[in-house]
Amino acid sequence: DAMVIQNPRYQVTQFGKPVTLSCSQTLNHNVMYWYQQKSSQAPKLLFHYYDKDFNNEADTPDNFQSRRPNTSFCFLDIRSPGLGDAAMYLCATSIYNEQFFGPGTRLTVL
Amino acid sequence: AQSVTQPDIHITVSEGASLELRCNYSYGATPYLFWYVQSPGQGLQLLLKYFSGDTLVQGIKGFEAEFKRSQSSFNLRKPSVHWSDAAEYFCAVDAPGGGNKLTFGTGTQLKVEL
Numbered sequence: 001d002a003m004v005i006q007n008p009r010y011q012v013t014q015f016g017k018p019v020t021l022s023c024s025q026t027l028n029h030n031v032m033y034w035y036q037q038k039s040s041q042a043p044k045l046l047f048h049y050y051d052k053d054f055n056n057e058a059d060t061p062d063n064f065q066s067r068r069p070n071t072s073f074c075f076l077d078i079r080s081p082g083l084g085d086a087a088m089y090l091c092a093t094s095i096y097n098e099q100f101f102g103p104g105t106r107l108t109v110l
Numbered sequence: 111a112q113s114v115t116q117p118d119i120h121i122t123v124s125e126g127a128s129l130e131l132r133c134n135y136s137y138g139a140t141p142y143l144f145w146y147v148q149s150p151g152q153g154l155q156l157l158l159k160y161f162s163g164d165t166l167v168q169g170i171k172g173f174e175a176e177f178k179r180s181q182s183s184f185n186l187r188k189p190s191v192h193w194s195d196a197a198e199y200f201c202a203v204d205a206p207g208g209g210n211k212l213t214f215g216t217g218t219q220l221k222v223e224l
Contacts (some may be wrong), residue, residue: 004153031210042122042214043154076202090153097142097161101153 004102006091012108013081021076021105023091031094032074034066037104038087059072073104081109112137114203116215123191124223131218133201141203143184144212145175148198157199161182166177171195196222 005024023032030051035043045054048062049068063085065077078085086109090101113136123129135141142161146154158169165177175186183203201215 006153011222040132040217040219042216043212045211048211088151088195091156097206097210098144099156099210099212101146103153104151106151 004093005087005090006102008087008105009103010106010108012110013078014110015083016080019078019081019107021089021091021107022077023040023074023076023102024072024098025091027093027095027100028071029070029093029095030101032068033090033092033094033099034064034074034076035090035092036085036087037090043090044104048077048092078107081107083109085109112141112203113117113201114201114213114215116199116201116218119216120219122221122223125193126190129186129188129191129220131199131201131220133184133186133215135182135203136166137182137200137205139206140177140179141205143177144202144204145169145173145184145186146200146202147171148200148212148217150197154200157186159201159211160172169186169221172193191222193222193224196220 033048034046037043046060067075088104090104092099115134144159145157148154157173158167160167160177198217200217202212
């Protein structure tokens with residue numbers, strides 16, 4: 001089945017230690033998104049790619065970076081995770097105004 | 111800027127009872143409207159969407175939603191709830207021509223009593 005895959009599903013890192021979350025898709029969609037979802041809150045868009053064009057939300061901290069080396073893969077890099085960055089990170093793809101979400105990566109910061 | 115309001119943070123219904131989850135949006139024109147469901151520790155699954163046309167939209171898992179322009183609402187309904195429907199439900203909007211960016215409501219947590 002075509003899908004959005006996120007690895008790992010659970011990630012534990014230490015305060016200040018860089019971490020990378022990955023997302024891949026078999027849908028061949030040209031738009032990919034990263035959302036941050038804290039406990040009991042709505043998903044918050046961090047940034048998105050339209051093909052290789054990167055679009056950062058105005059309030060996304062500089063600590064968050066992203067890479068999209070090809071259509072299928074997208075990475076979220078957190079350069080110096082703080083305790084406040086503990087959250088579920090959701091990747092999504094889009095075509096024809098409909099977004100398809102991956103299962104998410106739960107990030108814990110110790 | 112567009113916004114989405116889900117006035118009910120928590121709702122509890124008995125299995126077999128009907129369900130209505132409320133969603134109101136604020137936007138100058140008619141946006142694209144969506145309902146997503148999220149089970150604990152999982153990603154979001156699309157239940158249904160409205161772009162234009164018939165204002166009553168059918169979705170998966172027996173859900174439907176009705177778009178009411180006069181009330182700026184897009185309420186989600188199900189005639190008979192199953193225990194497996196317990197989850198969090200998010201309403202979302204996307205402004206046409208707004209770059210495929212969703213604005214989510216704060217969500218409604220549904221509990222189903224057996």
